[in-house]
Amino acid sequence: MNLSLSSVEWHAGSWKFSADASFCPGVHLVAGRVGSGKTTLALLSSRLIRPDTGTIGYDGIRAQTLSFQYPEYHITGSTLREEAESYGVDPTAACARAGIAGREDQDPFRLSRGELKMFQISCILMRTWDLLILDEPFSALDCRAKLAVCRAIDEIQSGIVLVITHEQHILPRTDYLWEMRSGVLTGLGTLPEALFAWESAPGPVRMLRDRGILPANLRRDDMLEAACRMHEYG
Amino acid sequence: MQDARIRLISVISLSIATFLSVPGAILALLWLFLTPKILKGAVKSMAFWVILLFVGIVAIATQLSGNDGISYLVRTSVIILLGFSVYREWHPGEFLGLSVWLFGKKTGFDLGCAMEMSMQGLHEASRAFTRSRSALSLKGMQPGIRLIPAMGFLLIHTRLMRAREQADLLATRGYKAGGSCCPEFRTSKRDIIMGILAILILFFSFMPVRDIFILLM
Incomplete structure (x- = not known):
C-alpha cells in the first residue's frame, strides 16, 4: 500500500506547491507554518484537486477519506443520527465517543464547533481506512479532546495516516515527519533523528534539541520523559 | 478591464442593448469576445450551464405557446453570460x-x-x-x-x-x-475603447437592423 506524489506541481497565481514524495503505511505528521501549503497537500492527496503537472498514485488504496479543517463542510444530514449514518457508523456509539451521548436526534448546527469537530473526527476514526488524511484535526478542540484524538490515532493499526497540522503541543505518535516549506513538501525521515531537521519545530522540541536531548517521539509522555532527562544532563 | 466605472457603464449599456433586441444581444456577445480569458472562465462555470438549462426550458415553453422563445433564449443567455463575466472581473x-x-x-x-x-x-x-x-x-x-x-x-x-x-x-x-x-x-486605453464600443452597441440596438446597414453603407 502506497500513496505517491511524483513531480507534483500545483499553482495558485504566483504561488507554487511542489511535492515528490511516497507515503507508506504508518502515521505521517506533516507540519508547516500557516499558508505553507498543508491544505493543498491534503486536497491533492485526496484527489479533490488535480495537479497541474505530475501524477498521484494510489497503490493498493481502496478506502480513503479526508477530514476537512472546518467540520461544517462535512454535514450532509439534518440530525447527528443521519450524519453518523452517512459515515456508515453507529450513531449512538459515535455520539458517546464524541462526548455528546444521547443527542443523536439533535441538529448538527446546534453543536459548538469543537463538539462538531469531535463528532466528525469520531465518525471518521470509527472506520478503517487505507488512506486517512486529517487536515488540522486538532483545530477548535480543547486539550482533553486533542489528547483523545491523539490516542485514537495511536490505536490505528493499518493504513496510511496523514496528520496535517500546525499544532505545537499535543501530537500523536509519529512514524515519519514531513514539513511544508513555502509550498515545497520536504521529507525529514523517521523519529527521533528527523527532529534535527525540523525548521518549524514546537518550542519544547527546540528547547530539548538545543540541549542535545531528543524525545523518542512527539507524544506528551515522550516529551515529559525527555524533559526529565534534562536533569540527568544537568 | 481595470476601471470599475467604465465596466459599470459598459455592463449597463450592454444589458439594455441585449434586452432591447437580438442584434443588440449578438453585438454584446461579440463585445464579450474582446476579453476571451474572462469569457472562457464564465463559460466553464457549472452554475452558468444550470441557469441556462432553466432558461432553455422557459424558452421552449414560450416558443410552444406561440411567442418568440428563440429571441428570449438568445437575449437572456447573453445577459447571464454578461453577468458571469463581470462577476469574474470583480476585485474585493x-x-x-x-x-x-x-x-x-x-x-x-x-x-x-x-x-x-x-x-x-x-x-x-x-x-x-x-x-x-x-x-x-x-x-x-x-x-x-x-x-x-x-x-x-x-x-x-x-x-x-x-x-x-x-x-x-x-x-x-x-x-x-x-x-x-x-x-x-486606473484607466487604460483598452478600457476606454471597450467602454465606447459598449455605448455604440447600445446606440445601435435602438435602431432597426435595416437602418444599421444603411448607416454602414
Missing part, C-alpha cells in the same frame, strides 16, 4: 470604491459596504457549496434531491453566522454610518 473593495465615487462618503459608503458584503457572501457560498460536494464524494454519496434541504440549510447557516460576525466586527470598530474611503481608479 471595488464596489466600495465605485459606490463612494458615485454617491459620496455617507450613503455611498453604506451602499458600497453592503454590496461588498453581498459579493463576499456569494464567494463564500460558492466555496461552501464546493466543499459540501467534496464531502458528499468523500462519503461515497451521490448528490440528489434528498440532500438539497441539508445543503441549502448549510449555506444559509454559514452565511448567517458570517453576517453576525461581520455585524459584531463593525459594531466593535464603532461603525454607525458612512466612512472614509478614497477610491482610486
Whole structure:
C-alpha cells in the first residue's frame, strides 16, 4: 500500500506547491507554518484537486477519506443520527465517543464547533481506512479532546495516516515527519533523528534539541520523559 | 478591464442593448469576445450551464405557446453570460470604491459596504457549496434531491453566522454610518475603447437592423 506524489506541481497565481514524495503505511505528521501549503497537500492527496503537472498514485488504496479543517463542510444530514449514518457508523456509539451521548436526534448546527469537530473526527476514526488524511484535526478542540484524538490515532493499526497540522503541543505518535516549506513538501525521515531537521519545530522540541536531548517521539509522555532527562544532563 | 466605472457603464449599456433586441444581444456577445480569458472562465462555470438549462426550458415553453422563445433564449443567455463575466472581473473593495465615487462618503459608503458584503457572501457560498460536494464524494454519496434541504440549510447557516460576525466586527470598530474611503481608479486605453464600443452597441440596438446597414453603407 502506497500513496505517491511524483513531480507534483500545483499553482495558485504566483504561488507554487511542489511535492515528490511516497507515503507508506504508518502515521505521517506533516507540519508547516500557516499558508505553507498543508491544505493543498491534503486536497491533492485526496484527489479533490488535480495537479497541474505530475501524477498521484494510489497503490493498493481502496478506502480513503479526508477530514476537512472546518467540520461544517462535512454535514450532509439534518440530525447527528443521519450524519453518523452517512459515515456508515453507529450513531449512538459515535455520539458517546464524541462526548455528546444521547443527542443523536439533535441538529448538527446546534453543536459548538469543537463538539462538531469531535463528532466528525469520531465518525471518521470509527472506520478503517487505507488512506486517512486529517487536515488540522486538532483545530477548535480543547486539550482533553486533542489528547483523545491523539490516542485514537495511536490505536490505528493499518493504513496510511496523514496528520496535517500546525499544532505545537499535543501530537500523536509519529512514524515519519514531513514539513511544508513555502509550498515545497520536504521529507525529514523517521523519529527521533528527523527532529534535527525540523525548521518549524514546537518550542519544547527546540528547547530539548538545543540541549542535545531528543524525545523518542512527539507524544506528551515522550516529551515529559525527555524533559526529565534534562536533569540527568544537568 | 481595470476601471470599475467604465465596466459599470459598459455592463449597463450592454444589458439594455441585449434586452432591447437580438442584434443588440449578438453585438454584446461579440463585445464579450474582446476579453476571451474572462469569457472562457464564465463559460466553464457549472452554475452558468444550470441557469441556462432553466432558461432553455422557459424558452421552449414560450416558443410552444406561440411567442418568440428563440429571441428570449438568445437575449437572456447573453445577459447571464454578461453577468458571469463581470462577476469574474470583480476585485474585493471595488464596489466600495465605485459606490463612494458615485454617491459620496455617507450613503455611498453604506451602499458600497453592503454590496461588498453581498459579493463576499456569494464567494463564500460558492466555496461552501464546493466543499459540501467534496464531502458528499468523500462519503461515497451521490448528490440528489434528498440532500438539497441539508445543503441549502448549510449555506444559509454559514452565511448567517458570517453576517453576525461581520455585524459584531463593525459594531466593535464603532461603525454607525458612512466612512472614509478614497477610491482610486486606473484607466487604460483598452478600457476606454471597450467602454465606447459598449455605448455604440447600445446606440445601435435602438435602431432597426435595416437602418444599421444603411448607416454602414
